[in-house]
Amino acid sequence: GQNIDQPTEMTATEGAIVQINCTYQTSGFNGLFWYQQHAGEAPTFLSYNVLDGLEEKGRFSSFLSRSKGYSYLLLKELQMKDSASYLCAVEDSNYQLIWGAGTKLIIKP
Amino acid sequence: IAGITQAPTSQILAAGRRMTLRCTQDMRHNAMYWYRQDLGLGLRLIHYSNTAGTTGKGEVPDGYSVSRANTDDFPLTLASAVPSQTSVYFCASTSTSGSYNEQFFGPGTRLTVL
Numbered sequence: 001g002q003n004i005d006q007p008t009e010m011t012a013t014e015g016a017i018v019q020i021n022c023t024y025q026t027s028g029f030n031g032l033f034w035y036q037q038h039a040g041e042a043p044t045f046l047s048y049n050v051l052d053g054l055e056e057k058g059r060f061s062s063f064l065s066r067s068k069g070y071s072y073l074l075l076k077e078l079q080m081k082d083s084a085s086y087l088c089a090v091e092d093s094n095y096q097l098i099w100g101a102g103t104k105l106i107i108k109p
Numbered sequence: 110i111a112g113i114t115q116a117p118t119s120q121i122l123a124a125g126r127r128m129t130l131r132c133t134q135d136m137r138h139n140a141m142y143w144y145r146q147d148l149g150l151g152l153r154l155i156h157y158s159n160t161a162g163t164t165g166k167g168e169v170p171d172g173y174s175v176s177r178a179n180t181d182d183f184p185l186t187l188a189s190a191v192p193s194q195t196s197v198y199f200c201a202s203t204s205t206s207g208s209y210n211e212q213f214f215g216p217g218t219r220l221t222v223l
Contacts, residue, residue: 008149031209033211043152045211048209048211
Protein backbone atom coordinates (compact mmCIF):
# COMPACT_ATOMS: atom_id res chain seq x y z
CA GLY A 1 0.00 0.00 0.00
CA GLN A 2 0.89 3.66 -0.04
CA ASN A 3 2.14 5.27 3.13
CA ILE A 4 3.45 8.65 4.21
CA ASP A 5 4.84 8.96 7.75
CA GLN A 6 5.61 12.13 9.65
CA PRO A 7 5.72 12.92 13.38
CA THR A 8 2.39 13.95 14.85
CA GLU A 9 3.65 16.91 16.83
CA MET A 10 6.89 18.82 17.47
CA THR A 11 7.79 21.69 19.76
CA ALA A 12 10.51 24.27 19.16
CA THR A 13 11.65 27.61 20.50
CA GLU A 14 11.31 30.95 18.76
CA GLY A 15 14.51 31.79 16.89
CA ALA A 16 15.68 28.18 16.75
CA ILE A 17 15.85 25.65 13.88
CA VAL A 18 13.54 22.66 13.48
CA GLN A 19 13.61 19.71 11.06
CA ILE A 20 10.39 17.89 10.19
CA ASN A 21 10.93 14.46 8.66
CA CYS A 22 8.79 12.58 6.17
CA THR A 23 9.22 9.02 4.94
CA TYR A 24 7.19 7.55 2.13
CA GLN A 25 6.32 4.34 0.32
CA THR A 26 4.23 4.98 -2.77
CA SER A 27 3.42 3.38 -6.10
CA GLY A 28 5.61 5.55 -8.24
CA PHE A 29 7.12 8.94 -7.53
CA ASN A 30 6.67 12.16 -9.48
CA GLY A 31 7.70 14.61 -6.80
CA LEU A 32 7.27 15.54 -3.15
CA PHE A 33 5.45 18.59 -1.82
CA TRP A 34 5.41 20.37 1.51
CA TYR A 35 2.41 22.46 2.51
CA GLN A 36 1.74 24.66 5.51
CA GLN A 37 -1.68 24.70 7.15
CA HIS A 38 -2.62 27.12 9.91
CA ALA A 39 -5.44 26.03 12.21
CA GLY A 40 -8.81 26.50 10.56
CA GLU A 41 -7.31 27.46 7.22
CA ALA A 42 -6.52 25.82 3.90
CA PRO A 43 -3.12 24.28 3.08
CA THR A 44 -0.72 26.54 1.22
CA PHE A 45 2.23 25.43 -0.91
CA LEU A 46 5.74 25.67 0.54
CA SER A 47 8.09 23.60 -1.61
CA TYR A 48 8.53 20.94 -4.25
CA ASN A 49 11.35 18.42 -4.73
CA VAL A 50 11.71 15.95 -7.56
CA LEU A 51 15.50 15.51 -7.65
CA ASP A 52 17.74 14.50 -4.76
CA GLY A 53 19.18 17.33 -2.75
CA LEU A 54 18.31 20.50 -0.97
CA GLU A 55 15.98 23.25 -2.19
CA GLU A 56 16.29 26.50 -0.29
CA LYS A 57 13.62 29.18 -0.16
CA GLY A 58 14.30 31.88 2.40
CA ARG A 59 13.97 30.54 5.94
CA PHE A 60 12.57 27.24 4.64
CA SER A 61 14.53 24.45 2.96
CA SER A 62 13.41 21.02 1.80
CA PHE A 63 15.56 17.96 1.21
CA LEU A 64 14.86 14.80 -0.76
CA SER A 65 16.50 11.38 -0.97
CA ARG A 66 14.58 9.23 -3.44
CA SER A 67 16.66 6.10 -2.73
CA LYS A 68 15.75 6.32 0.95
CA GLY A 69 12.15 7.44 0.47
CA TYR A 70 12.90 10.36 2.75
CA SER A 71 12.42 14.09 2.89
CA TYR A 72 12.71 16.78 5.49
CA LEU A 73 11.57 20.36 5.85
CA LEU A 74 13.99 22.65 7.65
CA LEU A 75 12.70 25.85 9.22
CA LYS A 76 15.26 28.39 10.41
CA GLU A 77 14.92 31.46 12.65
CA LEU A 78 11.56 30.26 13.86
CA GLN A 79 8.85 32.85 14.36
CA MET A 80 5.61 32.52 16.29
CA LYS A 81 3.69 32.70 13.01
CA ASP A 82 5.36 29.42 11.97
CA SER A 83 3.10 27.61 14.44
CA ALA A 84 1.06 25.46 12.05
CA SER A 85 0.74 21.97 10.66
CA TYR A 86 3.17 20.92 7.96
CA LEU A 87 1.91 18.42 5.42
CA CYS A 88 4.09 16.14 3.32
CA ALA A 89 2.58 14.85 0.07
CA VAL A 90 3.95 12.60 -2.69
CA GLU A 91 2.72 12.66 -6.26
CA ASP A 92 2.32 9.03 -7.32
CA SER A 93 2.47 7.38 -10.74
CA ASN A 94 -1.14 8.46 -11.42
CA TYR A 95 -0.22 12.09 -10.69
CA GLN A 96 -2.40 12.03 -7.58
CA LEU A 97 -1.15 13.45 -4.28
CA ILE A 98 -0.84 11.04 -1.37
CA TRP A 99 -0.85 13.00 1.89
CA GLY A 100 0.72 12.45 5.27
CA ALA A 101 -1.36 13.21 8.35
CA GLY A 102 0.70 16.33 9.03
CA THR A 103 3.05 17.49 11.77
CA LYS A 104 1.72 20.06 14.21
CA LEU A 105 4.55 22.46 15.06
CA ILE A 106 4.26 24.39 18.31
CA ILE A 107 6.55 27.38 18.74
CA LYS A 108 7.28 28.55 22.28
CA PRO A 109 8.68 32.00 23.16
CA ILE B 110 -13.00 36.56 -7.41
CA ALA B 111 -9.43 35.45 -7.30
CA GLY B 112 -8.42 31.85 -6.67
CA ILE B 113 -10.87 29.27 -5.41
CA THR B 114 -14.08 29.84 -3.52
CA GLN B 115 -16.20 27.33 -1.68
CA ALA B 116 -19.74 27.56 -0.33
CA PRO B 117 -21.07 27.24 2.22
CA THR B 118 -18.38 27.99 4.80
CA SER B 119 -20.06 25.66 7.26
CA GLN B 120 -23.24 23.63 7.44
CA ILE B 121 -25.11 21.48 9.91
CA LEU B 122 -27.14 18.83 8.13
CA ALA B 123 -29.63 16.21 9.25
CA ALA B 124 -28.76 12.63 8.32
CA GLY B 125 -30.49 11.50 5.16
CA ARG B 126 -30.58 14.97 3.59
CA ARG B 127 -29.03 15.79 0.24
CA MET B 128 -26.32 18.45 0.15
CA THR B 129 -24.21 20.06 -2.57
CA LEU B 130 -20.93 21.75 -1.76
CA ARG B 131 -19.94 24.33 -4.32
CA CYS B 132 -16.46 25.07 -5.65
CA THR B 133 -15.48 27.68 -8.23
CA GLN B 134 -12.04 28.69 -9.51
CA ASP B 135 -11.08 31.54 -11.82
CA MET B 136 -7.52 30.48 -12.63
CA ARG B 137 -8.51 28.41 -15.68
CA HIS B 138 -6.93 25.35 -14.10
CA ASN B 139 -7.75 22.14 -15.91
CA ALA B 140 -7.63 19.80 -12.91
CA MET B 141 -9.81 19.99 -9.79
CA TYR B 142 -10.06 17.87 -6.66
CA TRP B 143 -12.25 17.28 -3.62
CA TYR B 144 -10.63 16.19 -0.37
CA ARG B 145 -11.90 15.55 3.10
CA GLN B 146 -9.74 16.21 6.13
CA ASP B 147 -10.35 14.44 9.42
CA LEU B 148 -8.40 14.77 12.66
CA GLY B 149 -5.36 12.52 12.71
CA LEU B 150 -5.70 11.58 9.06
CA GLY B 151 -4.16 13.10 5.99
CA LEU B 152 -6.18 14.75 3.27
CA ARG B 153 -8.08 12.01 1.48
CA LEU B 154 -9.11 12.36 -2.14
CA ILE B 155 -12.83 11.88 -2.79
CA HIS B 156 -13.15 12.65 -6.51
CA TYR B 157 -11.12 14.46 -9.11
CA SER B 158 -11.46 15.88 -12.59
CA ASN B 159 -8.51 16.21 -14.97
CA THR B 160 -10.45 18.33 -17.43
CA ALA B 161 -13.96 19.63 -18.01
CA GLY B 162 -16.33 16.80 -18.88
CA THR B 163 -14.34 14.08 -17.10
CA THR B 164 -14.30 12.88 -13.50
CA GLY B 165 -12.62 10.08 -11.57
CA LYS B 166 -12.89 8.35 -8.21
CA GLY B 167 -10.35 8.94 -5.48
CA GLU B 168 -9.58 7.03 -2.32
CA VAL B 169 -12.96 7.56 -0.56
CA PRO B 170 -15.67 8.11 -3.20
CA ASP B 171 -18.59 6.20 -1.66
CA GLY B 172 -21.57 8.40 -0.82
CA TYR B 173 -20.32 11.29 -2.96
CA SER B 174 -20.77 12.34 -6.56
CA VAL B 175 -19.31 15.14 -8.68
CA SER B 176 -19.80 16.78 -12.04
CA ARG B 177 -17.58 19.01 -14.18
CA ALA B 178 -19.75 20.77 -16.73
CA ASN B 179 -17.23 23.56 -17.30
CA THR B 180 -13.67 24.54 -16.36
CA ASP B 181 -14.56 26.72 -13.40
CA ASP B 182 -17.08 24.73 -11.35
CA PHE B 183 -16.75 21.40 -9.56
CA PRO B 184 -19.67 20.72 -7.18
CA LEU B 185 -19.65 17.82 -4.73
CA THR B 186 -22.97 16.19 -3.82
CA LEU B 187 -23.83 14.02 -0.85
CA ALA B 188 -26.95 12.16 -1.96
CA SER B 189 -28.02 11.05 1.53
CA ALA B 190 -25.74 12.36 4.26
CA VAL B 191 -24.53 10.11 7.09
CA PRO B 192 -22.75 11.10 10.33
CA SER B 193 -19.44 9.61 9.10
CA GLN B 194 -19.41 12.32 6.45
CA THR B 195 -18.87 14.93 9.15
CA SER B 196 -15.57 16.49 8.10
CA VAL B 197 -13.86 19.51 6.61
CA TYR B 198 -14.04 19.47 2.83
CA PHE B 199 -11.44 21.18 0.67
CA CYS B 200 -11.62 21.83 -3.03
CA ALA B 201 -8.34 22.27 -4.89
CA SER B 202 -7.20 22.96 -8.43
CA THR B 203 -4.02 22.85 -10.46
CA SER B 204 -2.73 23.43 -13.93
CA THR B 205 -1.06 20.27 -15.21
CA SER B 206 0.78 22.14 -17.93
CA GLY B 207 3.46 23.49 -15.60
CA SER B 208 6.73 21.93 -14.47
CA TYR B 209 5.01 20.68 -11.33
CA ASN B 210 1.42 20.38 -10.21
CA GLU B 211 1.10 22.71 -7.23
CA GLN B 212 -2.44 22.48 -5.92
CA PHE B 213 -4.29 25.60 -4.81
CA PHE B 214 -6.92 25.13 -2.11
CA GLY B 215 -10.21 26.77 -1.36
CA PRO B 216 -10.99 27.90 2.21
CA GLY B 217 -12.91 24.72 3.05
CA THR B 218 -16.43 23.77 4.10
CA ARG B 219 -16.98 22.48 7.62
CA LEU B 220 -19.84 19.97 7.47
CA THR B 221 -21.55 18.39 10.46
CA VAL B 222 -24.06 15.60 9.87
CA LEU B 223 -26.32 14.83 12.82
